Amino acid sequence: MQDVLDKPRSGDVPPAAPAARTATVRRRRNSRARWELTARITALSLFCLLLLFPFVWLVSQSLKDTNQYFAVPFEWIPSPFRWENFTDVIFKYEFLHYIGNSLWLAVYAVVVNILSSSFVAYGFSRFRFPGRNALFMVVLATMMLPGQVMTISLYRFYREIGWIDTFYPLLIPKLFGAAFEIFLFRQFFLSLPREVDEAARIDGCGTLRTWWHIILPQSKPVIIVVAVFTFLGSWRELFGPLIYLTGEENRTLPLGLLYFTSPFGSSLPMLMAAIVISLIPPVVLYALGQKYIDKGVAIAEIK
Numbered sequence: 001m002q003d004v005l006d007k008p009r010s011g012d013v014p015p016a017a018p019a020a021r022t023a024t025v026r027r028r029r030n031s032r033a034r035w036e037l038t039a040r041i042t043a044l045s046l047f048c049l050l051l052l053f054p055f056v057w058l059v060s061q062s063l064k065d066t067n068q069y070f071a072v073p074f075e076w077i078p079s080p081f082r083w084e085n086f087t088d089v090i091f092k093y094e095f096l097h098y099i100g101n102s103l104w105l106a107v108y109a110v111v112v113n114i115l116s117s118s119f120v121a122y123g124f125s126r127f128r129f130p131g132r133n134a135l136f137m138v139v140l141a142t143m144m145l146p147g148q149v150m151t152i153s154l155y156r157f158y159r160e161i162g163w164i165d166t167f168y169p170l171l172i173p174k175l176f177g178a179a180f181e182i183f184l185f186r187q188f189f190l191s192l193p194r195e196v197d198e199a200a201r202i203d204g205c206g207t208l209r210t211w212w213h214i215i216l217p218q219s220k221p222v223i224i225v226v227a228v229f230t231f232l233g234s235w236r237e238l239f240g241p242l243i244y245l246t247g248e249e250n251r252t253l254p255l256g257l258l259y260f261t262s263p264f265g266s267s268l269p270m271l272m273a274a275i276v277i278s279l280i281p282p283v284v285l286y287a288l289g290q291k292y293i294d295k296g297v298a299i300a301e302i303k
Helices: 002-006 016-062 084-092 095-126 132-144 147-160 168-176 179-190 194-202 207-218 220-235 239-244 253-258 268-288 290-299
Strands: none
Touching: 016 268, 084 095, 084 268, 095 132, 095 168, 095 179, 095 207, 095 220, 095 253, 095 268, 132 179, 147 168, 147 239, 168 239, 179 220, 194 207, 207 220, 220 268, 220 290, 239 253, 253 268, 268 290
16 A cells, blocks of 8 residues: 555656756746847847948048049048048138137036026025016926027127127127026926035025035036036037127137038038037037936936
8 A cells, every 4th residue: 555655646747847847947038038138239239330320421421532422332431531631621721710619609608507507596496485486487488489589689789789790699698597407407406405505504604605515516417417418509509600700700610610611612521521520529528428418317307
C-alpha cells in the first residue's frame, strides 16, 4: 500500500519543472525587452536623421560655389570645399558688426527682462491688493494682441521724438517686462514658501532686499528658462529692426541676412554660410540650457 502511494502518478509534475518554466518566461521577457529597445533606438535614430537633414543640407550648400549650388544631380559633398565663403561673409560683408548688434540687443533683453518681469511677478505672487487677479488676467490678455496692431502708432510716436534709426524703440519697451515671462516667474514664486519671506522680514529685509537676496537666488531654473527664451526671441527678431532701423550701421543679424538677396542678384552660397554662422549662438545656448526647458513646462502649470 505504501509503495502504491509513493509511486509518482502520470499527471504529477517533476519538482524541476516550475524552475525551468520560470527561466523560460524570463528569457522570453528579456528577449522581448531587447527587441523593444532595439526598435525604439532605431525609430529615434531615424527621427534624428530626419531632423538633421535640413541642417546637413544647409552646411553642404554653404561650402559650394554658385555652379555647384545649382548642379543637377545634387551633390552632398562639395568638391572642392569653399571655406572662403565663411571668411568672405565675416570680413567682406562685415557680418561681425551685425552679430555684435544682435548680441548686444539680446544680452540687454535677457538682463532687463529677467529683472523687470521677476519684479512684477513678485508683486503678483506675494502681495494681496484689490483687483490683483483681474489685473493679472489683463497682463496675460496682452499676449493675444499682435504686436503689429500698434506698429503705426508706435512708429509715429518714435518718429516725433526722434528715435527712428536708433536702438531705443527696441530697448525701452523691455523695461516693462513681458507677459509670458511674468507668468512663468509668478508660477514659480507661488511654489516658494512664504515662511522664507517672513524670516527675511524678521531679519530686517525690506521688499526690495527680499526680492533681490532671497527670492531671485532660489529662482535659478526659471531664470535660465526665461534667459533662453528671451535670447532666442531677440536673436531672431526681424520685424522691429526692419521697421525702426534704417541705417546700415544699426543693422542686426536678421536684417543682414535679408541684404544677401536682392532683385538684381543674390549669392545663395554666401547666404547659406551666413545662416550657418547665425545658428551657432542659439544652438550652443539651447544645448547648455536644454535640461531646464522641461522644467519651464512644469513651471507653467496652473496652480
